[in-house]
Amino acid sequence: MSGREPRVEVTGARRVVVKVGSSSLTTAAGGIDPARVSRLVDVLAAVRARGAEVVLVSSGAIAAGLAPLGLSRRPRGLAAQQAAASVGQGLLVHRYTEELARHGVIAGQVLLTLDDVTRRSHYRNAYQTFAKLLDLGVLPIVNENDTVATTEIRFGDNDRLAALVAHLVHADLLVLLSDVDGLYDAHPADPGSSLVTDVATEADLDSVSIGSAGAAGVGTGGMQTKVEAARIATGAGIPVVLTAADRAAEALEGHPVGTLFHATGRRRPTRLLWLAHATEPKGSLHLDAGAVRAVVERRASLLAAGVTGASGSFVAGDPVDLCDPDGVPVARGLVNFDAGEVPSLLGRSSHELKQELGSGYEREVVHRDDLVLL
Numbered sequence: 450m451s452g453r454e455p456r457v458e459v460t461g462a463r464r465v466v467v468k469v470g471s472s473s474l475t476t477a478a479g480g481i482d483p484a485r486v487s488r489l490v491d492v493l494a495a496v497r498a499r500g501a502e503v504v505l506v507s508s509g510a511i512a513a514g515l516a517p518l519g520l521s522r523r524p525r526g527l528a529a530q531q532a533a534a535s536v537g538q539g540l541l542v543h544r545y546t547e548e549l550a551r552h553g554v555i556a557g558q559v560l561l562t563l564d565d566v567t568r569r570s571h572y573r574n575a576y577q578t579f580a581k582l583l584d585l586g587v588l589p590i591v592n593e594n595d596t597v598a599t600t601e602i603r604f605g606d607n608d609r610l611a612a613l614v615a616h617l618v619h620a621d622l623l624v625l626l627s628d629v630d631g632l633y634d635a636h637p638a639d640p641g642s643s644l645v646t647d648v649a650t651e652a653d654l655d656s657v658s659i660g661s662a663g664a665a666g667v668g669t670g671g672m673q674t675k676v677e678a679a680r681i682a683t684g685a686g687i688p689v690v691l692t693a694a695d696r697a698a699e700a701l702e703g704h705p706v707g708t709l710f711h712a713t714g715r716r717r718p719t720r721l722l723w724l725a726h727a728t729e730p731k732g733s734l735h736l737d738a739g740a741v742r743a744v745v746e747r748r749a750s751l752l753a754a755g756v757t758g759a760s761g762s763f764v765a766g767d768p769v770d771l772c773d774p775d776g777v778p779v780a781r782g783l784v785n786f787d788a789g790e791v792p793s794l795l796g797r798s799s800h801e802l803k804q805e806l807g808s809g810y811e812r813e814v815v816h817r818d819d820l821v822l823l
């Protein structure tokens with residue numbers, strides 16, 4: 450203990466999401482390191498023994514699948530990554546299951562795709578699954594469903610997935626465990642870099658140089674995706690501790706190790722969080738000045754009457770950017786029409802559209818419940 454007070458954000462948390470990266474689970478030679486999994490599980494069991502609930506988001510499926518397939522490094526191609534994940538995910542969860550059993554804890558596997566947090570019916574379903582697992586005392590182990598995820602429908606990194614899961618399960622704390630003991634103001638390999646102990650506002654990140662993953666080659670996002678995950682979580686009211694996996698015990702006891710990102714915002718619907726922070730828009734809708742005012746100032750739905758054009762190829766339900774007359778994105782939303790349908794709607798009132806095209810065309814182009822301001 451450094452002499453500073455324990456972190457109340459940690460000691461007071463009743464539901465904790467812990468994310469561990471591939472680089473913290475693998476051996477130098479590649480493949481899952483059973484000793485590291487075992488130490489992590491001991492820490493998680495200790496948190497549960499204090500009465501808190503734990504959800505683990507674990508990377509490592511691809512890394513765990515490399516050795517059995519005779520591969521020495523993470524493959525570049527999507528199909529090979531999917532195959533490695535298919536082989537590795539079972540091995541990874543098996544390891545956790547065995548280790549948790551030593552503590553009398555049951556492991557449950559939850560594999561998520563992007564749709565599970567963006568489509569209304571799916572995210573309610575995912576929430577209920579987690580609620581039931583936690584109610585039964587199970588420790589859910591989450592990963593992206595890498596084997597079926599294609600480039601288009603991929604989270605791509607588990608840091609942001611962990612932030613969304615933290616929000617989805619209404620966690621009080623997110624702990625990101627990596628191979629580096631916190632956020633540094635420059636790349637940690639740089640001898641002049643120093644640890645940033647607290648990030649209270651966005652301004653604290655102004656002087657931080659955020660780089661990509663280390664040389665080991667198994668991690669994906671580097672520090673960028675961790676900081677983005679911290680932004681998502683803290684912006685939704687969830688504090689984040691970022692530290693090294695081998696300091697997990699201290700961090701989860703509340704010792705001031707690593708970097709604490711303080712909560713800055715309030716809770717909002719999970720899928721809107723995702724929409725704002727992590728989706729790639731499939732196209733753009735161009736708005737006239739009145740529609741920009743309605744959407745931005747009055748938080749109204751976007752009606753066809755205020756749309757002057759569309760670009761990109763999207764289908765109903767896809768995320769699109771809503772741009773002002775200068776082409777600057779002002780909001781992002783889930784569109785209710787396919788790109789091909791939009792030209793026939795331009796500038797028309799809902800009433801006209803209903804009369805000419807039928808009641809299906811009376812609806813908003815983007816409903817206000819499916820909109821976030823940028």
Ligand SMILES: Nc1ncnc2c1ncn2[C@@H]1O[C@H](COP(=O)(O)OP(=O)(O)O)[C@@H](O)[C@H]1O
Binds near residue numbers: 631637664669
């Ligand atoms: N400013 C920074 N502070 C800390 N680490 C950084 C920074 N910039 C880049 N990094 C790199 O990010 C790496 C962690 O990312 P990654 O390997 O993707 O981890 P994980 O597998 O845990 O998700 C660190 O090992 C470090 O090399």
Ligand SMILES: N[C@@H](CCC(=O)OP(=O)(O)O)C(=O)O
Binds near residue numbers: 471512592593607667
């Ligand atoms: N879902 C992938 C990991 C993706 C990922 O984010 O990896 P990492 O940067 O190590 O947390 C897997 O299990 O291999």
